[in-house]
Amino acid sequence: MKIEQMYTGCLAQGAYYIISNDEAAIIDPLRETRPYIERLEKDNVTLKYIFETHFHADFVSGHLDLSKKTKAAVVYGPTAKPEFEAIIAEDGQVFEVGALKIKVLHTPGHTLESSCFLLIDENGKEKALFSGDTLFLGDVGRPDLAQKAADMTQEELAGLLYDSLYNKILPLDDNITVYPAHGAGSACGKNMQKETADSLGNQKRTNYALNQKDRESFIKAVTDGLLPPPAYFGMNVAMNKKGYDSFDEVLANGLQALSPEEFEEAAEHYGALILDVRSNGDFAEGFIPQSVNIGLNGDFAPWVGALIVDVKQPILLVTNENEEEEAVTRLSRVGFDHVLGFLKGGFRAWRNSGKETDSVKRISALQFEKEIREKETKIIDVRKESEYQAEHVDGAYNRPLAYINEWIGLINPAEYFYLYCAGGYRSMMAASILQARGYRNFTEIDGGFGAIALTEVPTSDFVCPNKVMK
Template identity: 75%
Template sequence: MKIEQIYTGCLAQGAYYIESKGEAVIIDPLRETRPYINRLTKDNVILKYIFETHFHADFVSGHLDLSKKTNAPIVYGPTANPEFEAIIATDNQIFEIGDLKIKVLHTPGHTLESTCYLLSDENGKDIALFSGDTLFLGDVGRPDLAQKSANMTQEDLAGLLYDSLYNKILPLADDITVYPAHGAGSACGKNMMKETVDSLGNQKKMNYSLNQPSKDSFIQAVTEGLLPPPAYFGMNVAMNKKGYESFDNVLSQGMTALSVQDFENIAEQSSALIIDTRSNSDFANGFIPQSINIGINGDFAPWVGAMIIDVKQPILLVTDEGTEQEVVTRLSRVGFDNVLGYLKGGFHSWLAAQKEIDFVKRITAETFAEQIDNKDYIIIDVRAASEYESEHVEEAYSKPLAYINEWLKTIDPKQHFYLHCAGGYRSMIAASILQARGFRNFTEIAGGFNAIAQTNIPKTDFVCQSKVLR
């Protein structure tokens, strides 16, 4: 028997590969199928089933492509209604894989079709729970994402989630290993642990959701403090439910190398958005006008989804050479399939062609400290609200990057301001968006709050973020 967690950090997502006696299953696969095909070939096993815990909102699953390439059927839990052929399992239905058995546990609440899969060994002992977005480590799936499709309130869904957890999960043995679909950093929960595997017994002790005195208190606890979900979530659900373009075709189109002239022509003649995936420091030193910086070395795909929203948006790429395929792949994971191509030779080829470039005004934290000394100033902190509440520069305004489309309307373009995040990644996203929208009268701080904290700039007292989040 083999159980392998295939964890993708930028999405905080866990897929699972289970193998026994020449048969395998994959739970919640990512969009690109080649790694799974290679694994099956290496182990010389047949993929028997593809299990989906629910219609994912934060990424596009690889279930359809993987099924077409392996002939393995796709399995959903009760009440699922995909627009393609799939096995819709009944509650408590058993699937056999080699010497193992997988039991379907219908656990609605996060979504109506949400399902956990309970794995037992050849002796019939329950050993692992693949909990999807029903139970995370330290948290549970948010109950507000499926309100529209379910015609229910988030409180109604939270009530269903309580019944699922307290009637079906809590009675299970403490020594069962919990394998969730997401970890810390995912927008599918509020406050997940950084660990990606834990025992159910430990979760029973420390997970706030499993220690509520009543159903009403559970509903209040899990619905409190929910931030609006990223706008692209609904589009990803639709793709997972209805179907999508083959990843192979998406990759082939996205890997079109464009000359400087072709790149410029497409940018001028279409509504394509230029995404520059280089580091924020490289971007600050020069970039193609109107391009948006979302660095590949960060939470790239989620921020693309949060900032761009429309998965059908045509995209042109500026990348570090050699990273083009990775960028196209990571975009496809969140449904952004309309990549028209990339600039051949990267930004260096644009420079060599002596094309127009733009810059972001960036200064060090030390220079920032000197400039604001005994002067009036405006500081915008684009970190998350919890980070700001934990500790921030005195007099700074909290304007989280996720809500830039709302707060930039309140900015006076004639009044200078300073801009920072934690380390420079998010503030450069904000800076590039601001400049693309015509805002020029600002200065971005290199190194963000991490660097500012090393200066004598007055800051608020530190508050543990775990307390803030609670």
């Protein structure tokens, strides 16, 4: 028996590859199939089942492409209604993979079809629980995503989740290993631990949601402090339920190399968004006017989903050399399949062609310290509320990047301000969006709060993040 967790940090997502004898199963695969196909060929095994814990909201699963390429059956839990051929399992149904058995535990609450998969080894011992978005490490799945589809309130869904956890998961043996679908950083939960696997016994002791005195207190605990879900979630659910274009086709379309002239023409003809995925430092020094910067060197895909939202938006890419495939792949993971191509030769080719360029006014933290001493200033902190509450520049306003589309209209073009985040990644995203919408009345701070904290700039008293509301 072999269990391999295939963890993708950008999405904080765990897929699972299981083999026994000459058969294999994969749970919650990512969009691109090549890593799974390569493993199957290396191990000389046949993929028998593709198990889906639920209709994912935060990424597009690779279940359909993988099934077409391997002929493996796709398996969902009870009540799932996909618009393609799949096995809809019964609660308690057992599937055999080599000498192993995988038992379906229907655990509604996060969504109505949500299910966990209990692995039973060749000796009949329950060994592992693939818990999807029902049970995370330190948290449980948020119960507000399926309200519309289920025609239920988040409190009613939280009640279902309580029944699922307390009646089906908590009675299991403490020694079972829990393998969740997501970890810290995912928007599918609010209090996840940094670890990616744990014993069920330890979760029974440490997970706040598993230590509530009754159903009512559980409902209150898991619904308290939920932030609005990213707007692209519903579009990803629809793609996972209805189907999508082949990843191979999406990749081929996205890897069209365009000259500066072709690139400019495509942007105008298709109304394409120019997405520059270079580092924030490179972007600050020069970029194509109206570009939006979301760097590959961070939580790229989730930020694309949160800021661009519409998965059907045509996109043109500006990348570093040989990063085009990575960018298209990571975009496809969250359903952004309409990449028209990339700028051949990158930004250097654009600049060398003599076309118009733009830049962001960026200063060091030391220069920021000097400037705020000399004049009264307005400062905007685009970090999350919890980061801001933990510590911030005195007098700074908190305007989280995730909600920029809500607060950008409140900016007074005549009032100058400074902009920072934790290290420069998010503040440059904000800067690019501001300039694309015509705002020039700001300066962005290189290195963000991490650099500011090393200066004499006054800051608030530090509050331990554990005491800050999630």
